[in-house]
Amino acid sequence: MFYLLIMLTYLGGKLSIYAHRKDVYNLLMPRTKQTTKTGIIAIAKVAGVAPSTVSRFFNNGQVSAKTRAKIEKAVEKTGYRPDARAASLRRGSTNRIGVILPDAGNPAYSIAMRVFHDQLREHGYSMVLGCTYGSVEEEHKLLQFMQQDHVDGIILYTCEGPQDKISHQMLKQLLDQKIPIVYVGKQNTLLPTDNLSVDNKLGIEKAVRYLKRIGRKHIAFLSGDTSNWAYQQRVESFKRAIKSLKLKTSPKSILAHGQSTVETGSALFPKLMEQAPRTDAIICSNDTMAIGAMYAAQQLGMKVPEDLAVIGFDDIQMASLVRPQLTTIRQPILDIAQQTCQFLLSRLSGDMASMALQSLLLEPELVVRESA
C-alpha cells in the first residue's frame, strides 16, 4: 500500500511529499541495480556457479571436472571472454611491454623491433610501440603515457644525452614502482637500469683511422637527427678522432640536418661538396644517409670509391645490397635486440628482482666492402 503510493506520486512526475528527504529518497529509490548483462558474474549465473569459480577456471586454478563442464558450456553459449583491463586492474600486472624507439621506419630499428615482438609474444606479453623521432620531449611524453598505462616493463632506445634530465624524474618514478627498464643506446650512470650500447666513439675512430690508412686526406661527416644523442655522439667522436689523428678538417666538412634518411643524405651531399670541394671521403651517422650520399655523389659524376670513399654506420641489410656495397661500421643489431629482451624478461620473471645491474658495451666492427 505504502509503496504503491510512492510509485504513483513518482510516476506523476514529481517525487515530493514522501521523498523530499535525502535518506528517504535513497532508501526508496536506490540506484537501479540493473542486472549485469556481461562480465564474469553474468556467466557465473548462467553456469550456476560463483564468479570466483569462473575466475579459477580461466586461471588454471583447481576446478572439478563437473564444474569445468558447466562453465565450458556457458562460455560456449555466451561467447564470454574475460576482460583483461579488469583483471589487470585487480591483479596488478598488464602483460604489456612498452617499446620506445627513434623510428620504426628505419630498418635498423624495425629489425630490432621484430625481435622484441617475437620474444615478448612468446612469453605472453603484448607490445605497445612509441616512436620519438629523436625528440626528448616526445620520449618523455611516451614514458608518462606508459606509466599511466601500467606497462609491465619498458625497452627504451633513448635519444637523451647525458646532460638532458627531462625524463630522469619519470624514470626514477617508474623504477620506484618496480617497473623494469632496459636502456638501449647509452649508459645511464644516474639510474640503476640495465643497459646495452655500442661504443660509438670506438666505431667512428676505427673508420677514421682506416680512411687515413688508405690515404684519404679530406674526410667529411654527414649527420641527421641532431637531437638524438647517439648521433650527436657520433659527430663528437668524429671531431675528436680527427684531432687526435692530426688530420685537418674544417668545420665546413661537418653537416648535420634533418632526419637520418636516404633523402637527407642525398640532399646534404651536394651542399657538402660546395662547402668543401676537396672532400675525398665521408662518414655518415648511419647507413641510410650513407646510401643517399653515395648515390648523390654518383649523380654528380664522382666515382665511389675512387673519388670518394663512403662509410656508413649500423650495417643494415641494405648496406650489402647497394652497389657498390657499403663499407660500414657494424653494430650487431640482432644480438643487441636479443640481449635486450633477455635482460627485460629475466627482470620480469621476478626471481631475479634483486639481480645485479646488467650492462653491456659492445664493440662495433668495421666491415670493409666496396665503398671504401
Place this chain on the structure above:
Amino acid sequence: MFYLLIMLTYLGGKLSIYAHRKDVYNLLMPRTKQTTKTGIIAIAKVAGVAPSTVSRFFNNGQVSAKTRAKIEKAVEKTGYRPDARAASLRRGSTNRIGVILPDAGNPAYSIAMRVFHDQLREHGYSMVLGCTYGSVEEEHKLLQFMQQDHVDGIILYTCEGPQDKISHQMLKQLLDQKIPIVYVGKQNTLLPTDNLSVDNKLGIEKAVRYLKRIGRKHIAFLSGDTSNWAYQQRVESFKRAIKSLKLKTSPKSILAHGQSTVETGSALFPKLMEQAPRTDAIICSNDTMAIGAMYAAQQLGMKVPEDLAVIGFDDIQMASLVRPQLTTIRQPILDIAQQTCQFLLSRLSGDMASMALQSLLLEPELVVRESA
C-alpha cells in the same frame, strides 16, 4: 569491556568462544580496510576534496580556481597520475588501437606502420602491434587477444583467404561490440568492414603482359609466404595471366617457399634454374624476394636484364636503390596507410557510426626501371 575481552582472546592465539559463528566473526573482524596508499581517493584526501572533484580536474571538467590550486599542489607533492586501466574500465574506451600485420620487419609494412603510429598518436591513441608472419592461426589469436584487451579499433592486414573462416566468428563478435575494423589486403564480402586493397590480379597481369611485349618467352614466378592470401593471389593471378596470354610455362617455373625475404629469393633462384634452365624472366611476389633473386642470378653469371628480366611487387624504397634498379609493380603503400587511418579515425569519431561502408580497390602501376 566487551571489545577488550575479544581482543584479548584473539591475541591469545585463538578466536574461539565469541567468534565461532561466522556472522559474529565477520562483524568483529572485518576485512582490514587498509587506507588506500595510492589512487584518486588518496590524493583527494591530501587535497582535501572529493575523488569526483579530482576526476573532474583531470578531465577538463569545471573546477574552481581555488580547488584547482589545491589539487595541483597535491599532485605536485605526491606525483600522482591517474591509472588509465581503471579509467578505461569504467569509461569503456581504452584509446588503444590494435595493428595487425604480416611482418613488421618487412619495409613495405614498417613504412605503413609508421604512418599508423604517427596519425593515431596525433589523435590520442596508442598502438599495440601484432605480427602474424602469414599465419591465420596467429591472426586469430591476436584478434582474440585484442578483443580481451578492449582496443578501440583494429587495423588488420589480413592474410586470410576468402575460403578461411577461422577469424570470421571473432570479427563478427568484434563488430557486434561496435569496434571498428579496417580490413587491408582484401575485400571481405561477408562482413561489413571498411576495406582497402590493391588489385593484385591486375598488377601481375600488367607485368606478364609487359614481359611478353619485350619478347620474353619463359617467365617464372617466385613466391614466399604461401599461407598469406595476398601472396597466394599473386601466384594464382600469374597462372591465369600466363594462360590467357597463351604463354607456356611449366609448373616447374613456379616456386613457393618460406618467408618472402631477400634470403629466400637468393636461395630459391638457383633451384629454379635447375628446374627450368631456359627461364629468361621472373616475377617475384614482392620486392625483397626479387632483389634476392636478382643478386643470385648475377652470382650465377647472368646479366640482368639482358639474360634475365626481374620484376618485383610493392615498390619499396630499396627497389630504386639496388643496381640495376628494380622494375616493379607499385602499390601506393603510403596512400593506402594514410587512407586506412582516415577510415578508422572517422569511424572512431563516432558521428559517422552509421556511415556507409568504405571500400577502395587501388590499381597498381608497373614502374619500369632497369631490371626489366
Place this chain on the structure above:
DNA sequence: AATTAAACTGGAAACGATTCCAGTATTGTG
C-alpha cells in the same frame, strides 16, 4: 567406519577510476 587431509566452491572486499544526482555556494538580474 572414523578421522584426517585434500580438493573444491561460494561470498565479499578490493583494484582505481568515472558518473549520475543532489546539494550548496556563487553569481547575475530586475
Place this chain on the structure above:
DNA sequence: CACAATACTGGAATCGTTTCCAGTTTAATT
C-alpha cells in the same frame, strides 16, 4: 534585496575481475 540561474562539490554506485577466507564436499589412510 530577493530570487533565479549557474557554477561547483560531495556521495555512492559501478565497471569486471581477482583473492582471501571459510565452509563443504570428496578422497585417502589406518
